[in-house]
Amino acid sequence: MLDSFKVVKGGWVLDPFCGSGTTLLASKEKGINSVGVDVMPLCIFISQVKTMDYNIEKLKEVSRSIFAKKFVAPDTRILSPLIKRAFTKYAQEDILFYRNVVREIDDPIIRNFFTLALIITSEKVSFAYKDGAVIKIRKVKNILPFKPMLKRTIKKMINDLKRFGPKAAQVKVYQGDARNLSFLEDSTFDAVITSPPYLNIIDYMKVYKIENELFFNGSTGQSIHSYIGLSVKEKSDFFTNLKAPPIAKVYFKDMESALQEQYRVLKKGGWIAMVVGEGVFPDRIVPVHNILAKSAQDVGFQVKKIMYVNKRTVTDQNRNKIGTALESVLIFRK
Ligand SMILES: C[S@@+](CC[C@H](N)C(=O)[O-])C[C@H]1O[C@@H](n2cnc3c(N)ncnc32)[C@H](O)[C@@H]1O
Known part of the structure; x- marks a missing residue:
């Protein structure tokens, strides 16, 4: 991705959902500077340790x-x-x-x-x-x-x-929320390469309970769900035409805020590559890639490509087929 976006040594890449720091490490390897943001302290810790000299x-x-x-x-x-x-x-x-x-x-x-x-x-x-x-x-x-x-x-x-080996690239990692990157300046980045939370109900704090108890004094902070934010109970008056559960609407609202922030911090001509998976619900599959592509357009991006990279058959608890869920890479340009 870094090559196809022509990000060169000394350029800047952002991963606003950096997880364990894969994008940051790949950038550093090429001498490209990077910034990673994640809500979870454990992810910040791992990303920092992995990219340190x-x-x-x-x-x-x-x-x-x-x-x-x-x-x-x-x-x-x-x-x-x-x-x-x-x-x-x-x-x-x-x-x-x-x-x-x-x-x-x-x-x-x-x-x-x-x-x-x-x-x-x-x-x-x-x-x-x-x-x-x-x-x-x-x-x-x-x-x-x-x-x-x-x-x-x-x-x-x-x-x-x-x-x-040693690399001459800066890596900065922040604990923060991808929906509000106010600590980053406008028009700074050449590319965003990221994999946001998928549309499901994984509570990362619960999933990492063992690591948190053993190595972070049980510190958890707020529970962070995989869908990225607002309370689902909140009455949603957005995406009203979308036939999807409330949790999905909340997810798309959050992702739209995250896309707005990415638009702001990208340079003109800057690129986004985003790996997303479809949302699987008991009665339907929500086509995340299409809805995010539409949001990206609304925010001001050009949608350059939707590449399908993986597909899997999903079933409900009784093993009845719900459908086929795709994973894709979305490419947008400012
Ligand atoms: C799919 S994972 C990213 C995986 C990453 N590409 C890697 O290589 O490890 C999504 C990440 O988003 C983080 N996250 C969830 N909500 C967030 C938010 N509002 N702002 C920033 N990060 C968030 C989660 O903590 C999780 O680490």
């Missing part, structure tokens, strides 16, 4: 000192029932022990690097997995022990950094 020798030295620490079994009674179900007793002890070791690292940049390693490793040794909107627990027999898994994760993260 590190002293690799220092990371190796700290890694050695972490594994040289003598293990002392911590008290696991402080953990919630969910965490206890999600990990073996050994993993619970290891996670708490290494979490305490990492918390003692003075340099915040290095501490955050190893905290991300702990988050990734915890997910690998967990019985819990994310199934759309919920966390499910499945008992797996051959789950690997935490410590060697942590070693492997850190090694891989350091190798990735080595391979990536």
Whole structure:
């Protein structure tokens, strides 16, 4: 995308729903500056850690000192029932022990690097997995022990950094709301490359409950749904002609605000590439790409292309077919 939009070294790219920072990292790799915005603190944390510059020798030295620490079994009674179900007793002890070791690292940049390693490793040794909107627990027999898994994760993260090498590009990550980017100036960006929340009811705070409890002091902030904002209970007097559930109308209203902000911060001639999926409801499929393309036009964009990249058959709870849901990339130009 960066190539086809002809964004060159020193240019600026925005991802207003940056998640774990894929766009930011891809931009940095090409020497392109980027700004990422997300509502969720965990996403901000991951994006920042992934795009930071590190002293690799220092990371190796700290890694050695972490594994040289003598293990002392911590008290696991402080953990919630969910965490206890999600990990073996050994993993619970290891996670708490290494979490305490990492918390003692003075340099915040290095501490955050190893905290991300702990988050990734915890997910690998967990019985819990994310199934759309919920966390499910499945008992797996051959789950690997935490410590060697942590070693492997850190090694891989350091190798990735080595391979990536230092890059002369700025990356700025903000916790914020894509519907109000007032902290960004008008006409600044060459391109927006993003994947907004899909039209469904995933509550990201619930889905990341384990990570939040273990590594962010249970801090959650406001619950953030996948559809991006307004209360669904609010009476909706927008998209009145659209045959869709209220939650979908709210989603499109939110996306329109986000598109207006993207229009404002893009330079004239700037591009948007947006990956979207259709909204699946028990009785229908809502064609998100068409409705967003119409909104983009209303906001002032030219709709350049709608590329279908994926399709899947969706069924209801009784396995009756609802229809085929498409995933697409929308290309707009200011
Ligand atoms: C589909 S994910 C993005 C995935 C991302 N492309 C990646 O590579 O990880 C959508 C993201 O939008 C964020 N989000 C939801 N509502 C938002 C809002 N109002 N403003 C900014 N970000 C929001 C969610 O926290 C989530 O990280």
